[in-house]
Amino acid sequence: MALQDKYKELVDAAKASGITNLQVREQDNVLYIDGEAPSFTVKDQLWAIYDKIDPDYRAADVVMNITVAASAAPEEYEVVKGDNLTKIGKKYGIGWKEIYEANKDQIKNPDLIQVGWKLKIPKKA
Structure with a gap:
């Protein structure tokens, strides 16, 4: 005990x-x-x-x-030209920080994402 x-x-x-x-x-x-x-x-x-x-x-x-x-398995999204985390988050109904937190292994600076990256999109809480 x-x-x-x-x-x-x-x-x-x-x-x-x-x-x-x-x-x-x-x-x-x-x-x-x-x-x-x-x-x-x-x-x-x-x-x-x-x-x-x-x-x-x-x-x-x-x-x-x-x-x-x-x-709860995250969906995957491929970054396209013109994307940013806020824009992607709006598409899925979540905040940019949630996407950033789920992809910290790949994203070092949330203001700099690259075309072709495959991001995990967490489910809405």
Whole structure:
């Protein structure tokens, strides 16, 4: 039960954020957290909480197996001439920051996107 106390914030966030089929169990000094997140944003938020509790992941006392609901899979959009993140966001009914956050691996400067890039478009929250 000590691990559930240590990671209470993480478990509480999982419960509050709509994780379905949530299972939390302690076994052999490891806390297992399983379930399905409604979006990639929720999954990323849980990992951010874990990172805050154990920044270097050195304790190795948590196994988080959080999948993302298939319906939350992002759509893909290919950038065309004249596009910017705001314009693309309006097309999908989301903000430019959501597109930027979903594509940080590719976009270094949100004001500079290139024709031909394939961007992940997250589902509306």
